Amino acid sequence: MTIRQDIHNSEIPALCRSCEARHRGVCGALTTDQLVELSRHTTKRKVDPGTVLVSDADTIDSYANVLAGVVKLTKTLPDGRQQIVGLQFAPDFIGRPFKHESSITAEAATPVRVCAFPKKSLDRMIELSPELGHRLHVQALNELDEARDWMLTLGRKTAAERVASFLHLIARHSDPEKELGGEVSFDLPLTRADIADFLGLTIETVSRQLTKLRKDGLIAVENNRHITVFDVARLERRANV
Amino acid sequence: MTIRQDIHNSEIPALCRSCEARHRGVCGALTTDQLVELSRHTTKRKVDPGTVLVSDADTIDSYANVLAGVVKLTKTLPDGRQQIVGLQFAPDFIGRPFKHESSITAEAATPVRVCAFPKKSLDRMIELSPELGHRLHVQALNELDEARDWMLTLGRKTAAERVASFLHLIARHSDPEKELGGEVSFDLPLTRADIADFLGLTIETVSRQLTKLRKDGLIAVENNRHITVFDVARLERRANV
C-alpha cells in the first residue's frame, strides 16, 4: 500500500464535491449511493513535493484523484537516468486499472492534494457503473494521445523546440478554461531538473534555452519560477506545435 | 472515409472467426447476434506496404483490426521530420473511440490484412456490450504502457541501447506465445528508414549500430531483413530493458 488510508471523516463530503466539480474526476460518474459507499473508504491527503504516491517497486492497492498541484510520472533506468513520462493535473486520475503492479512511479512535483481510495472499492464500482468505466477509458485515451504527442517531441525536436513546447504545455494547463492567446503568466510547477527529465535534456541545456527565450524577448522570468509569455503565437512557432 | 467498405460477403465468416481466435480482437467480446449485425458492414482487405489506413488529415468513420502484418502509427512535423509513435501487430485494434478525428496517421509497414468496420456500428456495440468496451479499455491501457516505455527509450537511451531495445521489441512480437530466451530468429517488419523514425535516429546511425551488433557477435543478418539473435539475455543487457 503506497497511499496511506488515514480516515478524516469530516473532510469527505467536501472532497467528493470538489472531485465532482471537475469533468475528468471519478466521483461525478457515480450515483449518490455509490458515492456514499466509496467515501466510506476515501481519504484526502496533503503531500509535500517529492513524496512518492505510487512506486513501481510495490503492488498497487489504491487509486487517487489529483485535487490540486502537479504529480509527475517517472521511469528510471538501473543506472539512474530518469524520464518523466507524464504530468497529472487536477482532476486527473492516478492508477492503473486491471493490473496489480505499476511500471511507473508517481511523485508529487509541487505541494499536492489527492483524494485516495482503495483499489478494491473502485474496481467494484467500475463493474457496477459503465459510466465510470467510460470516464476512465476516455482519460486513458487522452493520456495516450498526450504520450504520443510527447514521443514526437522527444524523438524529433531540438532543445529549443522542446523547451518552447514545455512552456506551451504548462501554459495550456495553467488556466484550462481560458482560450490560449496573447500574453499569459504562470508559475512553473517543476524545477529545472524535472524539466530536463521531462524533455530528455540536461539542466544546463534547459537553463540556456530559457535564457535564450528571455534574451529574444519571448518571455520574462521572475524568481526562477514565474513565467510571462508575451506572445503565445510566437512561442507556438518556436515549439513547432 | 479512409478504409474502403467494399463488401466481400463470402469472406465474412472466416474473418470474424480469425478475429475471435486472438485474445485482443474485438469480435470475441460480442454475442452471435451482435457478430452477425456487425459482420453485415464488415470488410476484410489486403493492403500493400505504404498504404495509408487512417490519415490525421481527415475525419475517421471506420475502425479496423489488424489480422496480419504490421501497421505503423506516425506523427509528422510541418517540415517533414517524422516519428513512429506505435506499432500495431495482429490482432490489435486501430482507431480512436469517442473522437471524430485522429491526431496520428496509420500506415501499413508490411503487407497487411485488416478487418474494417464502420465507426457507427461499432460505437453502437460499445454502448451495448460492456465486455467490448472493457476490451478496448484494456488495449488502450496497454498501448499507454508501451508508449511510456518508449518515451524512456527516446528521452534517455543511447543509439546502441535504442537499436537493441528495438530488436528486443520485435523479437517479443515475432512469436508472442513462446517465452523469450536463448536464440531467436525473425524478419524485421520495418525498413531502416522506418526503424530510424521509430528510434528518433537517422538511417546511418541505425545501420552503424546494426553493424556493430553483428561485429560483436550478438546478431546475424541475412538479406538485410532476417535477424538471428544469438543470446536474448545479452541483447537485453545492451538494451537496458
Add this chain to the structure above:
DNA sequence: CGGCTTTGTTGATCCAGGTCAAGGTGTTGC
C-alpha cells in the same frame, strides 16, 4: 546576521550522433 545547502546560470571543452558524399546490393522491367 553568517555559514550551509539547494538550485540555477554561464563558460570552456568534448563527443555521440547528425550530415554529406560515395559506393554496394538486390529487384524490376525491358
Add this chain to the structure above:
DNA sequence: GCAACACCTTGACCTGGATCAACAAAGCCG
C-alpha cells in the same frame, strides 16, 4: 543482359547538446 531504382552501408567531417567546472542566488537554520 543491363538500366533504373530503391535500399543499405561505410567513410569523412561537423555540430548540438552533454560534460565538467566555477560561480551566483535564494532559502534555511543556528
